[in-house]
């Protein structure tokens with residue numbers, strides 16, 4: 398399948414942004430946070446705005462955007478329906494503490510926003526899980542959408558906490574490291590699965606045109622974040638820089654992974670046992 | 680009597696790959712350059728001449744599935760199904776997200792770069808409603824295509840299917856789309872395919 402760059406950008410922004418908010422909210426509930434949730438909400442809103450603009454560019458007739466709310470069974474409609482609620486909820490979280498003070502309701506609004514963020518990610522993940530594309534015909538698709546968001550979110554929270562307070566609970570770096578490792582393992586399983594999806598469309602990531610994005614993902618999405626996060630324990634004086642590099646690399650890794658994800662989603666062949674020629678040159 | 684359900688039968692034993700159907704479709708429906716509602720693929724050749732050689736032609740278009748995956752994914756409801764079972768796209772609603780192109784397992788849809796909406800075979804409903812055959816079937820040089828009401832046991836399409844039950848095949852039934860376009864497998868020249876589907 399050709400790469401749909403606007404969708405690569407929008408899904409990367411969604412995962413990095415929404416993952417950050419969800420992890421920040423959970424972190425605040427369980428450990429308190431030196432970074433106000435409103436800061437996290439602003440960052441998430443900025444990333445969602447970039448992603449939203451990119452996804453509108455994917456539409457061939459963006460002026461008809463409002464038609465997207467028509468089919469409740471479509472995961473794209475579900476995504477479109479969640480978007481305004483999520484946007485408003487994030488905006489409320491972002492303005493909380495400056496324009497108004499939600500007081501004891503802060504945790505409740507944060508929880509609702511985190512749930513909407515999770516629901517949005519689930520809808521996006523499900524939208525790509527389709528039978529007609531053997532590489533995507535697996536629950537791995539949804540699981541990986543959520544895991545990549547968790548990975549980028551956990552690293553992002555560690556970076557911002559370190560930058561704000563100079564320290565982050567060890568548990569949080571461990572969570573970031575473990576979620577990255579788990580994510581890499583599941584991504585590796587997805588790659589292995591692609592080798593034998595059948596229908597004449599098996600994908601070997603060591604061959605062109607998959608090799609480039611695969612190697613990029615391996616370096617940026619797996620090796621760099623894992624090494625940098627591990628080094629946080631070895632060289633605590635460079636913790637902020639190391640975590641920041643891990644966060645940036647993780648975002649690049651998710652982008653490379655998404656490119657591979659699109660390239661690998663080849664359409665089934667009608668009859669895989671025959672070489673198929675489209676006879677337009679006849 | 681049950682509602683009408685339009686469909687088509689295509690006899691792969693008769694198709695010579697002449698492409699007349701693809702050209703007729705373009706002319707009848709004024710299909711833009713670079714857009715195809717109908718294509719004819721060549722399957723093979725594989726094997727060795729004379730005894731083990733396999734090759735046949737495979738005309739491909741929207742299968743007007745009973746359970747179309749393109750409809751459930753379409754966020755705008757631009758893709759819809761008529762009461763007669765024909766799957767259509769309302770070009771006034773489509774916003775070109777291309778989700779349906781990905782979801783269709785039969786490579787039936789194309790994004791028209793000029794209108795920026797998705798298009799596909801309409802089974803020439805305008806002709807079917809007048810009791811005429813779709814233009815591809817009307818033009819077919821070998822008469823390998825016949826369209827009609829699959830729910831009417833007396834229709835020509837139902838009769839052909841009844842007489843050729845042993846060769847009737849719906850492509851990729853495992854997807855659950857239940858295509859309304861049924862192929863009659865070639866009697867010779869598609870042994871590998873037949874073996875792989877247990878025929």
Ligand code: SF4
Pocket residue numbers: 740741742743744747748749750766782783784785786787788799856
């Ligand atoms: S063949 Fe494809 S486009 Fe046609 S009805 Fe079936 S799923 Fe939809």
Ligand code: SF4
Pocket residue numbers: 752753754755756757758768772773774775776777778779780796797
């Ligand atoms: S491209 Fe058009 S017809 Fe296809 S899913 Fe999107 S809105 Fe529906």
